[in-house]
Amino acid sequence: MRNPRPRLALVVLACGSCRGLPDGAHVSLPNAAAGIGFDDLRYSASLHRVLAPAGRTGTLDLIDPDSLAVSTVRGFSATDGYDGGHDFGATSVDEGGGLLFVTDRTSLRLDVVDPKAGTIVAGTGLGDSPDYVRFVAVTNEVWVTEPSASRIEIFSVSRDTPPAVASVGVIAVTNGPESLVIDQRAGRAYSHRWQSSTVVLDVRTRAVLGEWPNGCAASRGLAVDEARGFFYAGCDEGTVSVLDAAHGGRLLSSMARGAGYDVIGYAPALGHLYLAGAACSCLVVLGVSSAGVLSFLGRFVATPSTHCAAADDAGHAWVCDPDGGRLLRIDDPYPASW
Amino acid sequence: MRHRALSAAVAVASCMHASPAAGDAPARRVELGASLGYGLPLGDAERGSRVSDTTFGDLLLAVDAGYRLTRRVGIAVHAHYGIAIPTLCATASDCEASLGSDVGLELVARFYPPRMGPFAPLVDVGMGYEWLTTRLVDSGAESSRSYSGPVFVAARLVAPVALGERWSLGPVLDGSYGTFTSFGLRTTAQSFSGDVPWRSPHAWLSFGIRAGVVF
Numbered sequence: 001m002r003n004p005r006p007r008l009a010l011v012v013l014a015c016g017s018c019r020g021l022p023d024g025a026h027v028s029l030p031n032a033a034a035g036i037g038f039d040d041l042r043y044s045a046s047l048h049r050v051l052a053p054a055g056r057t058g059t060l061d062l063i064d065p066d067s068l069a070v071s072t073v074r075g076f077s078a079t080d081g082y083d084g085g086h087d088f089g090a091t092s093v094d095e096g097g098g099l100l101f102v103t104d105r106t107s108l109r110l111d112v113v114d115p116k117a118g119t120i121v122a123g124t125g126l127g128d129s130p131d132y133v134r135f136v137a138v139t140n141e142v143w144v145t146e147p148s149a150s151r152i153e154i155f156s157v158s159r160d161t162p163p164a165v166a167s168v169g170v171i172a173v174t175n176g177p178e179s180l181v182i183d184q185r186a187g188r189a190y191s192h193r194w195q196s197s198t199v200v201l202d203v204r205t206r207a208v209l210g211e212w213p214n215g216c217a218a219s220r221g222l223a224v225d226e227a228r229g230f231f232y233a234g235c236d237e238g239t240v241s242v243l244d245a246a247h248g249g250r251l252l253s254s255m256a257r258g259a260g261y262d263v264i265g266y267a268p269a270l271g272h273l274y275l276a277g278a279a280c281s282c283l284v285v286l287g288v289s290s291a292g293v294l295s296f297l298g299r300f301v302a303t304p305s306t307h308c309a310a311a312d313d314a315g316h317a318w319v320c321d322p323d324g325g326r327l328l329r330i331d332d333p334y335p336a337s338w
Numbered sequence: 339m340r341h342r343a344l345s346a347a348v349a350v351a352s353c354m355h356a357s358p359a360a361g362d363a364p365a366r367r368v369e370l371g372a373s374l375g376y377g378l379p380l381g382d383a384e385r386g387s388r389v390s391d392t393t394f395g396d397l398l399l400a401v402d403a404g405y406r407l408t409r410r411v412g413i414a415v416h417a418h419y420g421i422a423i424p425t426l427c428a429t430a431s432d433c434e435a436s437l438g439s440d441v442g443l444e445l446v447a448r449f450y451p452p453r454m455g456p457f458a459p460l461v462d463v464g465m466g467y468e469w470l471t472t473r474l475v476d477s478g479a480e481s482s483r484s485y486s487g488p489v490f491v492a493a494r495l496v497a498p499v500a501l502g503e504r505w506s507l508g509p510v511l512d513g514s515y516g517t518f519t520s521f522g523l524r525t526t527a528q529s530f531s532g533d534v535p536w537r538s539p540h541a542w543l544s545f546g547i548r549a550g551v552v553f
Contacts, residue, residue, distance in 0.1 A: 195479035196526040215525035217474045217481035218426070236426055237474035237481045238391060239525055254530065256483050256523050257386040259426055279425040280391040296386040296536075 022321065023283070023300040024330035027068050031057045032325025037086030040132060041263055041310040041320055041327075044095040047115055050310060050318050052327060053090035053102060056082055060090055060102050060113060063327065065312045073113050075120045077106035084305075086322065094142070096135025099163065101142050103130035110144060110155060112163055121162035127153050127170070132180045136203045138187055141168070143203075145177040145191060152177055152191065154206070171206050173199055178219050179263070185226040186245065192219035198233055200249070212249030215241040221264030223273070230292055232273060234264040238280070240273060242292040252292030258284040258299065263308035265317060271337035274317040276302055276309035283309060283319050283330060287337030297334040366504070366552040369404040369414075371496075373510050375546020377420055377440070382538035383470070383485050383518055389540050392472035392483060396420030396440050398544055400512075402462075404448050412448040414462060416492070417441075426474050435475035438482070440542075442468045442514070444492045454497075457508065462494040468516055481525050485518035485534070496548050504552050512544035 029036060029052065037055035044051055049062040049071075058078025062071045076090040090111075092103045099121075100113035108129065112122040128146035135142055135157075142155040142165070152171045158164040177191035182203065189201040195217060200209040216235035223232040229246040238259035244250040260279030266272070273286040273294075283300040305323040312318065319328040377396035379389035397420060404414030422438030446464025453459075466489040473482035491514065498508030517539050522531040 195476050213527040215481070215527040217479040217526055218428075218476035235481065235525075236476070238387075239481055239523070241525065241527065251527055254523060254525055254528065256481075257391075259391045277391075280388065282391075284386060299386045 020301045022303050022328055024319070024328040025068060027063055027070065027327045027329060029054055029057065029061050029070060029325055029327070030059060030072055034080065034325065035082035035084070035323045036325045037082065037084070037088060037091070038308055038320040038322050039086040039263070040092040041265070041308045041318055042093055042095065043310050043312045043318070045313050046098070047095060050312060050327070051093045051095065051100065052320070053093045055086055055091060056080075056088040058089055060093060060100065062115070065314050065316055065329065068329065071118065073100070073115075073118050073120070076102065076104045076111065084323070092130060092133045094133050094135045096137055096142075097140065097157065099157075101133050101135055103133045103144055105129055110142065110165060112157070112165055114162070122165055124155065124165045124167065127167060131177075134180045134182050134189070136182050136189070137184045139203055141203075143180060143182070143189060145180050147177060150174050150176065152180065152189075169206065171201060179222050181222045181224050183224045183226050183245065186229075188245070190222055190224065190231060192216070192222060192233070194219055198222065198231070198243075198249070210249065212243055213251070214243070215239055215251065215254050220262045223264055223266035225266065225268050225271070225288070227268060228290065228292075230288060232264065232266060232288075234261045234275060236261060238277060240264075240275060240286060240294060242288060242294060244292060253294040255286060255294040255296065257286070257296055258282050260307060263310070265309040265311040267311035267313070267315075267317075267332070269313060269336070270315070270332065270334070272297065272311070272332060272334065274309040274311055274319075276306045276319045278304055278307050281306070283317060283328075285317065285332060285334060287334065290338055295337065297337075300330050302328060364406045364409050367406045368553040369406065369412075369550055370553075371402040371404070371548050371550040373400045373546050373548035374398065375400070375510065375512065375544045377512070377542045377544035379540065379542060381540035383483070383540060384521060384534045385536035385538045389470070390425075392425055392474075393422040393438055394425055396422055396542070396544070398546060400546075406448075406450070410450050412450070414446050414448045416444040416446060416462070416464075416466070416494070422470070422472050424472065424474060428476060432475050432477065435480070436473050438470070438472035440468065440470045442466055442489065444489060444514075446492060446494070456499050457497040458500065458506065459495065459497045462492070462496075464492050465489055466492055466514075468514070468518075470518070479526050482522075484522035484524070486520045487516055487518035487534070489514045489516035491515045496550075498548065498550055506550040508548060510546050510548040512546070513541060515539065515541045
């Protein structure tokens with residue numbers, strides 16, 4: 001198709017390398033002036049809150065997606081300095097069973113937060129430096145990736161109040177694990193190797209079910225659509241692939257837009273993927289059809305330090321801005337990709 | 339439209355060659371040039387994907403060969419090879435392996451404006467074709483994007499200073515405007531290629547230094 005707006009071409013070119021001001025509503029987080037090393041961004045439908053482990057600030061921040069009001073849970077490792085990295089304090093979170101599970105990369109602890117009380121109620125030490133924490137509902141466990149030890153550490157969570165948390169095992173993932181997502185419906189966990197493939201695990205038996213080529217030179221984020229049986233692999237180089245989880249990880253579609261992706265967001269109700277990249281200073285929105293075919297929907301201006309995105313259930317994409325110590329809420333204007 | 343522009347340039351060149359004024363014939367008609375430079379990308383490789391997403395720019399090596407029809411007009415062909423610097427790579431060896439390429443071929447009309455002090459400028463205007471490949475290699479795993487398409491307008495301004503009777507040296511400012519019509523995506527799992535469905539313009543703005551010799 002020809003460019004529909006040729007007269008705008010020169011204007012577009014003139015601004016071809018402009019980054020511009022980031023799009024969306026900006027949510028500054030507490031004590032964030034120096035910047036925050038975000039490394040995870042989640043949304044809890046049951047709490048109706050975006051969950052932002054706020055790194056060096058020593059807090060877990062919960063953001064109301066409508067009012068943008070921020071509440072904080074304190075008690076994690078804190079420091080005033082920000083070095084541009086994301087290796088200090090609380091860096092990953094997940095919600096499950098009415099609790100929040102937070103890993104602290106400095107104290108090397110897994111903390112359990114009661115979101116109603118807004119306090120840490122339990123915790124335990126980690127075997128190695130944590131990357132991502134995810135709750136496994138069917139086993140009432142918490143899985144924590146520990147890339148420097150090339151393993152996933154598994155913690156049981158008792159149903160007591162407060163719960164007792166204990167390490168109960170590890171799964172070795174050589175050349176990984178990078179990122180982690182749980183398909184609660186299928187009882188599977190997915191984690192990347194650093195290059196080229198994704199390891200598929202049975203959450204009950206902890207057995208490796210398979211290893212799927214994911215198309216990535218540098219594997220990064222991932223997501224699942226439990227209802228449609230799709231697995232999404234995001235790559236640092238800007239490629240995203242859709243794999244058919246119900247048929248051995250058959251590759252359904254790939255697309256390359258932007259670059260520098262890490263944590264990716266997915267809105268299952270819309271079939272939209274959100275990809276925030278530092279190399280492009282952008283948020284790219286892709287649609288996934290019922291056949292698993294990707295389509296480009298749009299691109300927004302983000303910031304040069306962004307590398308994580310999340311989706312809420314109210315039609316918003318959330319983008320982290322580490323250097324700005326804030327989140328961007330971008331309204332998704334595109335119709336559902338069914 | 340691009341055909342008309344080139345046709346007009348060639349027609350002007352031909353007319354001026356067909357009826358040269360007395361004393362208008364240049365003493366030396368053939369000129370060769372080579373230049374080194376750096377190119378900055380602007381615009382989109384395709385809709386949603388800027389050229390600058392995957393490359394900071396090109397280290398350019400270009401060569402040209404021209405034939406002077408009159409004192410003021412000639413024709414020339416250009417070829418360039420650019421080393422595309424990747425925006426992403428983790429280690430020195432990965433960055434070296436991730437270097438991409440930008441290759442271009444252009445046919446241009448060459449104009450020789452009057453001298454300006456020590457400079458004997460030349461201006462090239464034409465069109466051509468471009469092939470761009472960017473890649474990321476991570477610990478041996480490689481993914482690449484390739485694009486190709488027409489260059490609608492390529493323009494170049496060179497301001498050489500004579501270095502003796504035959505040689506010259508001077509700065510060059512170069513710009514090109516085009517669109518990619520074909521793409522290729524090679525991942526670690528599969529390769530895809532096809533027509534770019536939603537084309538979008540891009541440009542390169544380059545600067546460098548050129549050495550020339552006439553025969």
